[in-house]
Amino acid sequence: QKEVEQDPGPLSVPEGAIVSLNCTYSNSAFQYFMWYRQYSRKGPELLMYTYSSGNKEDGRFTAQVDKSSKYISLFIRDSQPSDSATYLCATKSSGDKLTFGTGTRLAVRP
Amino acid sequence: DAGVTQSPTHLIKTRGQQVTLRCSPKSGHDTVSWYQQALGQGPQFIFQYYEEEERQRGNFPDRFSGHQFPNYSSELNVNALLLGDSALYLCASSVSGTTDTQYFGPGTRLTVL
Numbered sequence: 001q002k003e004v005e006q007d008p009g010p011l012s013v014p015e016g017a018i019v020s021l022n023c024t025y026s027n028s029a030f031q032y033f034m035w036y037r038q039y040s041r042k043g044p045e046l047l048m049y050t051y052s053s054g055n056k057e058d059g060r061f062t063a064q065v066d067k068s069s070k071y072i073s074l075f076i077r078d079s080q081p082s083d084s085a086t087y088l089c090a091t092k093s094s095g096d097k098l099t100f101g102t103g104t105r106l107a108v109r110p
Numbered sequence: 111d112a113g114v115t116q117s118p119t120h121l122i123k124t125r126g127q128q129v130t131l132r133c134s135p136k137s138g139h140d141t142v143s144w145y146q147q148a149l150g151q152g153p154q155f156i157f158q159y160y161e162e163e164e165r166q167r168g169n170f171p172d173r174f175s176g177h178q179f180p181n182y183s184s185e186l187n188v189n190a191l192l193l194g195d196s197a198l199y200l201c202a203s204s205v206s207g208t209t210d211t212q213y214f215g216p217g218t219r220l221t222v223l
Contacts, residue, residue, distance in 0.1 A: 008150070034211055043114075043200055043214040044153070051209070088152055096141060096204060097166055098212060100152030 003027050006089055006101025014109050019076040023089035023101045026070065030091040030099070033065050035074045038086045038103065047087075048074065079108045112137060114203050114215035122221045123191050131186040131218045135203030141165075142184040143212060144176060145200040153200055159184050160206050188220075196222045 006023045013019055021035075032051055036044035048063035050056045056063045064073040072089055086103040115134045123129050135142050141160045145153035155168035159178035178184045182203075188195055198219050202212035 004152075006152070032209065032211065036214070041198070041217075041219065043116075043216040046211060046213060049211050090152075092211075095166060096143060096158055096206075096212070097155045097168070098143075098145075098153070098202075099155070102150070102152050 001026060002101075003030075003099050004089060004091055004101040007104055008102045010105040010107060012107045012109060013079055015079060015081060017079050017108070019074075019079050019083070019106060019108075021074040021076075021087050021089075021104050021106070023072045024070055025072070025091055025099075027091075027093070027099075028070070029093040031094065032092045033063070033072050034090040034092075034098070035061075035063055036088040036090060038088060040085075044088055079106075081108045081110050084108050114201055114213055116199075116201050116215040116218050118218060119216070120219045120221075122223065124223050125191055125193060127191050127222075128187065128189045129191060129220060131188075131199050131201075131220070132183065133186070133201030133203075133215060134183045135201075136213050139203035139205050139213075140182050141204045141206045142178060142182065143202045143204070144184070144186045145202065145214075146170070147198040147200055147217070149197070156186070191222045193222050196220060 035048040038044045062075040088103045089101040143158040144156040147153040157167040198217040204212045
């Protein structure tokens, strides 16, 4: 079993839709949670970084962490074609090593 | 403020050869981590360098080695290349002793024929 599970998709939505992306993790030592966006053949770009359970909002993006169920989510409001990318969830414990999910490919149709 | 830079962008090698990839961290960062990302997969941690020493290592054979220089830049070396080493190699930098996360470079795409 992988430490971080993520549905690879692909997920296709119309422009303007609300997108929900999710990951589950198994290691209770994970304390920090991140979402990265990766365009094709590019490096991952940090979108959201959270520590505790709860919600964090940044513009059209909301990250949600539920440590009790080991579940992390990213919501994208008013999705745009430019949001089409692969979204990677990542976690880490107190050390620096990041553990990633497989990534979910998202396509936003104009 | 320059972000993480990597060179070269693309590289084609044949089986059995050796390759060196280079990374310059984001300004102010002192720690460099390397990841391997196979097609359709998430990045896998190779190792991390701090103060010119390997601080942490993932589940990769010792064909994978690295180095960090006094200016915090880093190299990843892979010996005896296998077809399965074909991947995007990502460098990430961070600041040791903080809770800040890692910032990634654009990657080097390695193709082994």
